[in-house]
Amino acid sequence: MKLFECQNCRNPVHFENTVCVNCGFRLGYLPEHTLLSAVEPDGDAFTALGDRSRPYVFCDNAGYDACNWLVPAGEDTTLCIACRHNRTVPDLTVDSNLASWRKMELAKHHLFYSLLRWRLPMPDRTEDPEEGLAFDFLADVTAPDGTVERVLTGHDAGLITINIAEADDAEREARRTAMMEPYRTLLGHFRHEVGHYYWDRLVRDRGNVDQFRALFGDESRDYGEALQTHYTNGPPADWRQSFISTYATAHPWEDFAETWAHYIHMVDALETARAFGLKIRPRIRNAEDLAGEVDFQPYAAANAQDLVDAWVPLTVAINSLNRSMGQPDLYPFVLSVPVMEKLQFIHEIVHQPPA
Numbered sequence: 146m147k148l149f150e151c152q153n154c155r156n157p158v159h160f161e162n163t164v165c166v167n168c169g170f171r172l173g174y175l176p177e178h179t180l181l182s183a184v185e186p187d188g189d190a191f192t193a194l195g196d197r198s199r200p201y202v203f204c205d206n207a208g209y210d211a212c213n214w215l216v217p218a219g220e221d222t223t224l225c226i227a228c229r230h231n232r233t234v235p236d237l238t239v240d241s242n243l244a245s246w247r248k249m250e251l252a253k254h255h256l257f258y259s260l261l262r263w264r265l266p267m268p269d270r271t272e273d274p275e276e277g278l279a280f281d282f283l284a285d286v287t288a289p290d291g292t293v294e295r296v297l298t299g300h301d302a303g304l305i306t307i308n309i310a311e312a313d314d315a316e317r318e319a320r321r322t323a324m325m326e327p328y329r330t331l332l333g334h335f336r337h338e339v340g341h342y343y344w345d346r347l348v349r350d351r352g353n354v355d356q357f358r359a360l361f362g363d364e365s366r367d368y369g370e371a372l373q374t375h376y377t378n379g380p381p382a383d384w385r386q387s388f389i390s391t392y393a394t395a396h397p398w399e400d401f402a403e404t405w406a407h408y409i410h411m412v413d414a415l416e417t418a419r420a421f422g423l424k425i426r427p428r429i430r431n432a433e434d435l436a437g438e439v440d441f442q443p444y445a446a447a448n449a450q451d452l453v454d455a456w457v458p459l460t461v462a463i464n465s466l467n468r469s470m471g472q473p474d475l476y477p478f479v480l481s482v483p484v485m486e487k488l489q490f491i492h493e494i495v496h497q498p499p500a
Contacts, residue, residue, distance in 0.1 A: 146258065151165040151170060153170045172184065191215070200217075201217055204216055206228045209246075211246060212227070226257065227253060231282070255332055276345065295308075300339075317329055340402035340403075347497070352500075358397070361400045366397075372396065375396075390478070411456050415439050415459070435461055449488040453488070464476055
């Protein structure tokens with residue numbers, strides 16, 4: 146994620162900010178310019194100080210304090226490119242639902258920041274009614290008899306469903322512990338589930354299935370049966386040798402989605418490190434392998450190895466900082482050679498030009 150500055154006063158501002166705390170100017174994100182811009186009123190619209198070529202309006206969901214993205218005035222839609230992919234949102238008259246939805250929208254917009262940086266295909270349900278990318282944000286339903294109908298987070302032909310309970314920090318931590326996951330975040334859910342969508346778009350539809358199977362395995366084996374076996378028996382004892390997580394062992398589709406999410410984690414975090422000019426220079430002898438800096442643009446990296454070479458020293462330092470604060474490792478993962486090969490595959494299909 147880039148670090149931004151207010152065009153009015155040059156104060157540092159961040160992706161999720163809606164107002165510059167220094168000068169009070171309202172802020173809006175211009176996705177086509179990858180720019181958070183100060184804005185000033187211009188009749189019924191706004192002038193963006195970062196792009197004065199045309200007037201803009203805020204996405205309708207800014208009225209719920211759930212979006213800070215701008216839309217060119219006069220367009221047919223009043224929703225930004227991220228929000229127009231919503232199919233269902235929770236009942237916003239419920240205060241807790243509104244608070245949860247705001248968290249979900251922040252994570253979703255962070256996801257779209259990355260997808261737009263790579264110019265990946267993302268038709269919505271208007272453009273592609275059968276397999277367009279869409280989101281359902283749903284809550285568990287309690288029947289009159291007290292039984293609870295659970296909402297399962299998942300993907301089906303472009304439709305991503307996420308249980309809004311995942312926006313509750315305590316509930317998500319309880320689920321992480323119960324499922325013995327070292328890492329579980331709301332943004333991680335979005336990145337994982339959209340990985341299933343891009344398996345269809347970038348692997349299946351672009352003729353990359355054979356290369357996928359050579360690395361991840363045969364995805365045609367029964368998915369439901371594979372998941373049941375995983376939940377019954379758990380991962381193989383040597384899973385770290387070939388997989389990024391235990392869940393990745395369940396089925397090749399899940400291996401792909403976990404690796405896809407991990408690739409985005411790396412790229413976006415490295416861009417943040419680059420924006421802050423972070424350099425790792427350990428003050429001990431013989432620590433050359435722990436030295437590094439991000440001296441390239443991660444979203445345009447030449448290959449996955451360049452990303453990993455910068456990533457490993459950074460994560461060692463961050464994990465050490467966390468331990469100093471009595472916190473668990475921020476990055477509890479191991480990048481084996483097979484995982485590296487899978488990350489390189491993700492890198493290649495992300496940057497593969499459309500046919």
